[in-house]
Amino acid sequence: MSKKKSATRILNNPSRSFRIFTFGCQMNENDSEKISGMLKALGYVEEMDVNKAGLVILNTCSVRENADERVFGNIGSYKTVKKKNPDLILAVCGCMMQQPEIVNQIVTKYPQVDLVFGTHNLHQFPELLNNYLVNGNRLVEVWDDSDTIVEDLPVDRKYPFKGFVTIMNGCNNFCTYCIVPYTRGREVSRQPDKIIEEVKALVADGCVEITLLGQNVNSYGNDLGEAVNFAALLRDLNTIDKLMRIRFMTSHPKDLTDAVIDAIAACDNVCNYIHLPIQSGSSRVLKAMNRKYSQEDILDRVSAIRKKIPGVAITTDIIVGFPGETEADFLETLKVIELCQFDSAFTFLYSIRSGTPAATMADQIADSVKHERINRCLEVLHQISHDINQSYQDQVVQVLVEETSRNNPERLTGRTRTGKVVNFAGDPEDIGTELMVRITQAKTFSLDGEKIRQEDNNGTAHPDDDPIPATS
Numbered sequence: 145m146s147k148k149k150s151a152t153r154i155l156n157n158p159s160r161s162f163r164i165f166t167f168g169c170q171m172n173e174n175d176s177e178k179i180s181g182m183l184k185a186l187g188y189v190e191e192m193d194v195n196k197a198g199l200v201i202l203n204t205c206s207v208r209e210n211a212d213e214r215v216f217g218n219i220g221s222y223k224t225v226k227k228k229n230p231d232l233i234l235a236v237c238g239c240m241m242q243q244p245e246i247v248n249q250i251v252t253k254y255p256q257v258d259l260v261f262g263t264h265n266l267h268q269f270p271e272l273l274n275n276y277l278v279n280g281n282r283l284v285e286v287w288d289d290s291d292t293i294v295e296d297l298p299v300d301r302k303y304p305f306k307g308f309v310t311i312m313n314g315c316n317n318f319c320t321y322c323i324v325p326y327t328r329g330r331e332v333s334r335q336p337d338k339i340i341e342e343v344k345a346l347v348a349d350g351c352v353e354i355t356l357l358g359q360n361v362n363s364y365g366n367d368l369g370e371a372v373n374f375a376a377l378l379r380d381l382n383t384i385d386k387l388m389r390i391r392f393m394t395s396h397p398k399d400l401t402d403a404v405i406d407a408i409a410a411c412d413n414v415c416n417y418i419h420l421p422i423q424s425g426s427s428r429v430l431k432a433m434n435r436k437y438s439q440e441d442i443l444d445r446v447s448a449i450r451k452k453i454p455g456v457a458i459t460t461d462i463i464v465g466f467p468g469e470t471e472a473d474f475l476e477t478l479k480v481i482e483l484c485q486f487d488s489a490f491t492f493l494y495s496i497r498s499g500t501p502a503a504t505m506a507d508q509i510a511d512s513v514k515h516e517r518i519n520r521c522l523e524v525l526h527q528i529s530h531d532i533n534q535s536y537q538d539q540v541v542q543v544l545v546e547e548t549s550r551n552n553p554e555r556l557t558g559r560t561r562t563g564k565v566v567n568f569a570g571d572p573e574d575i576g577t578e579l580m581v582r583i584t585q586a587k588t589f590s591l592d593g594e595k596i597r598q599e600d601n602n603g604t605a606h607p608d609d610d611p612i613p614a615t616s
């Protein structure tokens with residue numbers, strides 16, 4: 145069967161169906177929502193069964209090397225899927241496609257892939273798809289970089305009441321373990337009026353919560369002149385009527401200024417929650433990681449946050465076993481975790497990411513040592529999470545109800561303004577609304593609660609009252 149023939153069949157397929165698989169972070173999730181939005185605008189519908197879908201898109205992530213292997217395994221499996229569903233178009237996009245050697249590998253070894261595009265030319269997808277459908281020839285189109293962000297792409301949001309808003313793309317930091325600056329390019333910020341316009345449109349469409357996205361939101365606006373910065377953006381967004389929750393990620397500790405902390409503290413609608421990835425507590429390791437801050441800087445920023453933002457929750461990322469990390473360095477990390485009292489943390493074993501400076505550093509740490517350290521790290525983190533969550537026991541908290549619980553369809557799940565997961569019995573009609581919930585059981589990773597009727601509230605809880613978690 146020729147490609148041309150296959151393309152004609154797809155064109156005649158009245159269902160025009162697609163399935164997207166997303167790997168990696170929220171930036172990728174947001175990109176997938178845009179791909180889905182563009183396809184739905186073309187009349188395509190979602191089809192969960194890949195054996196029936198007309199188009200499958202794999203939106204890839206390149207942060208971890210073993211994620212690459214998973215993606216290649218996944219692409220490999222489409223050889224069989226295409227035997228059952230020969231008209232299927234397979235498209236691959238995302239950060240992995242920004243690496244020429246990966247694209248090369250796909251071109252030479254994976255004939256089942258029909259379309260390849262990158263993060264910088266995502267907006268071209270409808271055009272590329274159309275070209276493929278007309279010509280039936282495999283298409284590979286990846287831009288190296290881009291100094292603009294294409295506005296006004298349609299977005300198909302997963303949740304009607306909350307949405308992601310990308311405020312900038314790229315990163316200028318070149319942490320020695322990270323591939324992102326090579327795949328997402330240099331920082332490019334969106335104009336503030338475009339962001340505000342998008343958020344207002346989301347609110348008009350029923351969104352009550354937005355999450356601002358960027359690799360390093362604290363350096364938002366550095367490329368747009370002095371008047372534009374993240375603190376000012378938060379203050380502007382805070383004035384938007386009916387927008388109840390503003391979240392953001394990710395904050396680089398070196399760029400978390402007092403002005404940003406003051407803005408979070410002053411803005412009622414900005415949630416009292418900060419994800420602050422420290423990666424290590426050892427100044428020596430932080431230097432080798434090129435993070436451009438020290439242990440003292442971490443402690444200083446966390447103390448400023450706690451002083452100014454009542455009831456704040458702080459979460460973090462920790463990499464264990466970075467090349468050259470000694471037992472003494474690791475103990476510094478444990479010390480900083482104890483001092484900062486993080487609500488929770490994403491912990492990672494350092495893994496070699498080829499193409500980054502750390503991949504060729506001497507003193508790579510043995511896996512057994514990494515595993516032993518991460519277990520000790522988790523023990524400390526879990527105890528802190530448990531203790532902080534205990535401070536929520538019997539408190540009344542404000543919960544934005546997100547969905548029915550995955551484990552029990554009779555129960556709902558939502559989040560406090562501090563990002564804690566709360567499970568409770570409720571009515572699916574409550575999804576998308578904010579409710580007052582009394583915490584009946586505080587667990588290490590989540591809270592159980594019961595919805596309280598307004599008349600039972602007795603004025604003891606204020607909508608802004610999240611309990612103040614334990615602090616150092």
Ligand code: SF4
Nearest residue numbers: 315317318319322324
């Ligand atoms: S700040 Fe560092 S870890 Fe984060 S995206 Fe940039 S280079 Fe990667």
